[in-house]
Every structure is written in structure tokens, then in C-alpha cells.
Amino acid sequence: NGVFLAGTDTVGIAAGGASRATFASNGVTSTAFNTSSDYRLKENIVDLDGAINRVKQLQPRRFNFIADAERTVDGFVAHEAAAVVPEAVTGTHNQVQVWGENDELPDGVSVGDNKLDEHGNTIPVYQGIDQAKLVPLLTAALQEAISEIETLKTKMAALEAA
Numbered sequence: 001n002g003v004f005l006a007g008t009d010t011v012g013i014a015a016g017g018a019s020r021a022t023f024a025s026n027g028v029t030s031t032a033f034n035t036s037s038d039y040r041l042k043e044n045i046v047d048l049d050g051a052i053n054r055v056k057q058l059q060p061r062r063f064n065f066i067a068d069a070e071r072t073v074d075g076f077v078a079h080e081a082a083a084v085v086p087e088a089v090t091g092t093h094n095q096v097q098v099w100g101e102n103d104e105l106p107d108g109v110s111v112g113d114n115k116l117d118e119h120g121n122t123i124p125v126y127q128g129i130d131q132a133k134l135v136p137l138l139t140a141a142l143q144e145a146i147s148e149i150e151t152l153k154t155k156m157a158a159l160e161a162a
Helices: 051-057 078-082 131-161
Strands: 002-005 010-015 018-025 031-035 061-064 072-075
Touching: 051 131
Parallel strands: none
Antiparallel strands: 002 010, 010 018, 018 031, 061 072
């Protein structure tokens, strides 16, 4: 388990004796983050269906980050996306840092108590989203939509011919 060099332009992460992810660069203009996808690592493979209904539940938003108020971007709010594609989201909604068993506890503090900053406020543990995890769902929804369009075109052509 750990990080390994897989060539002059590739760094990898291994777990259980196998490569799980690589970061690769062509050294000039392109960088890729690759997650494991080999069929030999998978089981219970089934087609993704009902994708259009799931995509309709996603809530794409425009926003700026508090730390960059001048720049507006498109994206998702992690806890909203987690309701539809939980594997794309890390962390827990509204999570804060708490004192653990291995922490040196200050007087009057117990394991499980919220950690506080110098102003007495809880310290957030922010959620993240891997938007690449949305691609399979979006692809399946697009395929479903294309199939529906093709069916409608065939029906329309039959009606026009009649």
C-alpha cells in the first residue's frame, strides 16, 4: 500500500498489492487522473438504467466560493448531489471536527466533543465532490434520450408517410 512511481511521468497509488489510481502527464500539456477500471477488478456488472430520472434530480448551480467572490462557476452542492450519486461525494453534510481517542484532550473535553477554533466556533470538515463520477450517469441518460428521440423520429416518419 502506498504511492509508487510507474514511469518518469506517472505516479500511482496502490492498495492490496494492486494499482488503484495513477496520475499521468505527457510532460507538456496533458494530465490525467486514472481510477481502476479493468473488468478483472469488477463483478455484478449490470447496465445502468433509469438515468434520465436520476439526472433530473441533480441540481446544477451557479455560485462563487466565499474565498473567490469575483469568480462565478458552474457546479453542484455536495450534499444535494449525494442524494442522487452518493459515490461522487466525500464527507458528511454539516460535519465538524471532534476530539478523538488518539488526541491529547484539553481539560474539560471528552472524546466526541466538538473541536473549537480560537473564537469558540466549531471547525468544519468540508464535503467534496468528484464530478467525474457523474459521467457514467450523464452518459446513460444521454443514451436513453437518444433512444427516445430515435423512436419518436421513427413514429413521426411513419405518421408522415401515412
